[in-house]
Amino acid sequence: MKQVLVTGAGGQLARCLQKMPQDSEVRFTFVNKATMDITDPISIRRILDNTEFDYCINCAAYTDVETAEKSPKKAFEVNAEGVRNLAGSCESRAITLIHISTDYVFDGEKEGPYLATDIPNPINEYGKSKLLGEEYIKRLMTRYFIIRTSWLYSEFGSNFYTKIRDKAEKGETLYITDEQIGCPTDANNLAQYLRKIISGGSEDYGIYHFTDGVPMSWYQWAINIVNDMALDASSLVVRHSNYRTFAARPRNSVLKTQDQG
Numbered sequence: 001m002k003q004v005l006v007t008g009a010g011g012q013l014a015r016c017l018q019k020m021p022q023d024s025e026v027r028f029t030f031v032n033k034a035t036m037d038i039t040d041p042i043s044i045r046r047i048l049d050n051t052e053f054d055y056c057i058n059c060a061a062y063t064d065v066e067t068a069e070k071s072p073k074k075a076f077e078v079n080a081e082g083v084r085n086l087a088g089s090c091e092s093r094a095i096t097l098i099h100i101s102t103d104y105v106f107d108g109e110k111e112g113p114y115l116a117t118d119i120p121n122p123i124n125e126y127g128k129s130k131l132l133g134e135e136y137i138k139r140l141m142t143r144y145f146i147i148r149t150s151w152l153y154s155e156f157g158s159n160f161y162t163k164i165r166d167k168a169e170k171g172e173t174l175y176i177t178d179e180q181i182g183c184p185t186d187a188n189n190l191a192q193y194l195r196k197i198i199s200g201g202s203e204d205y206g207i208y209h210f211t212d213g214v215p216m217s218w219y220q221w222a223i224n225i226v227n228d229m230a231l232d233a234s235s236l237v238v239r240h241s242n243y244r245t246f247a248a249r250p251r252n253s254v255l256k257t258q259d260q261g
C-alpha cells in the first residue's frame with residue numbers, strides 16, 4: 001500500500017484525484033490550505049510527521065494569471081517559496097514529490113511543440129513563479145516528477161471550459177481570442193496519469209509533459225464547447241484577434257506530450 005499526500009485539496013485537479021475510485025494499492029490523504037498551507041513550514045511538518053508518506057502530489061498553487069500580473073508577491077510566495085518548503089520537507093523524509101507545472105513557463109516563440117528539454121523563458125509573472133518552483137525542486141531534490149500540463153479543465157471550479165459553458169448557457173455572445181494555441185487537457189485524464197506514475201513505481205525522475213494532445217486556439221476550443229452543448233456556435237462565438245488582457249500569454253504553448261527532460 002502506497003501512502004500519497006495530495007495538497008491543495010480544494011482545487012480542480014485535487015478534486016479530480018479525489019473522485020477517482022479508490023483501490024487497495026494506493027491510499028490518498030487530501031489536505032486543503034486550511035490544514036496544510038505550503039507557505040507555512042510548521043503546517044507542512046505537522047502533516048508529514050504524522051504519517052509516513054511515499055508520495056506527495058502537489059496540487060497547491062496560485063493560478064490566477066491576471067491577478068498575479070498585477071501583484072506577483074502572492075504567486076511567488078505559493079508557487080516558488082511554498083514549493084521550496086515542500087521540496088525540502090519531502091526530500092528529507094524520502095518522499096517522492098509529484099509537482100504540477102505549466103505550459104506558461106515557455107515564451108511561445110517556438111515553431112512547433114515544446115519538448116521537456118526546451119529552455120523555459122516565461123513572459124508573465126505566473127509563469128515566472130512556476131518556473132522558480134521547478135528550479136527549487138531540481139536544486140533540492142533527487143526523487144521528483146515535474147509534470148507540465150496546459151489549459152486544464154474539469155467540472156470543478158472556474159476554468160475556461162466552465163466560463164464559456166456558463167456564458168453560453170445565458171445566451172451571451174463570446175468574444176474569444178485566436179492569438180494563442182495550446183492543448184486543452186481534461187484534469188481527470190491528468191489525475192489518471194498521475195496515479196499511473198505511482199502505481200507503476202517509476203524511478204525515472206525528471207520533467208515530463210502531459211496534455212490531451214490536440215492543439216487548438218482558445219477560439220476553436222470555445223467553438224467546440226458550444227457545439228458540444230448543441231448550441232449554435234456560429235452565432236454565439238466571435239473570433240477576436242486583439243483581446244486585451246493584463247498578462248501576456250505565450251502565442252504557442254503546445255507541449256509535446258509524455259516527453260521527458
Ligand SMILES: NC(=O)C1=CN([C@@H]2O[C@H](COP(=O)(O)OP(=O)(O)OC[C@H]3O[C@@H](n4cnc5c(N)ncnc54)[C@H](OP(=O)(O)O)[C@@H]3O)[C@@H](O)[C@H]2O)C=CC1
Pocket residue numbers: 007008009010011012013014032033036037038039058059060061062063078082100101102103130149150151152153157159
Ligand atoms: N488550471 C490550469 O489551467 C493549469 C494548472 N496548472 C497547474 O496545475 C496545478 C493544479 O491546478 P488547478 O487544480 O487548476 O488549480 P486550482 O487553482 O483549482 O487549485 C489550487 C489549489 O491550491 C490552493 N492553494 C493556494 N495557495 C495555497 C497554499 N499556500 N497552500 C496550500 N494550498 C494552496 C488553492 O486554494 P484557494 O483557492 O483557497 O486559494 C486551490 O484549492 C497547479 O500547480 C497549476 O499551476 C498547469 C497548467 C494548467
Ligand SMILES: Cc1cn([C@H]2C[C@H](O)[C@@H](COP(=O)(O)OP(=O)(O)O[C@H]3O[C@@H](C)C(=O)[C@@H](O)[C@H]3O)O2)c(=O)[nH]c1=O
Pocket residue numbers: 063064065066102103104149150151152159160163174175176177180218240243245249
Ligand atoms: C474568458 C475569456 C478569455 N479569453 C482569452 C484570454 C486569454 O488570452 C485566454 C485564456 O483565458 P483564461 O484567463 O480563461 O485562461 P488562463 O488563465 O490564461 O489559463 C491558464 O491558466 C494557467 C493556470 C495555466 O497554467 C495555463 O495552462 C492556462 O490554462 O482566452 C477570451 O478571448 N475571451 C473570453 O471570454
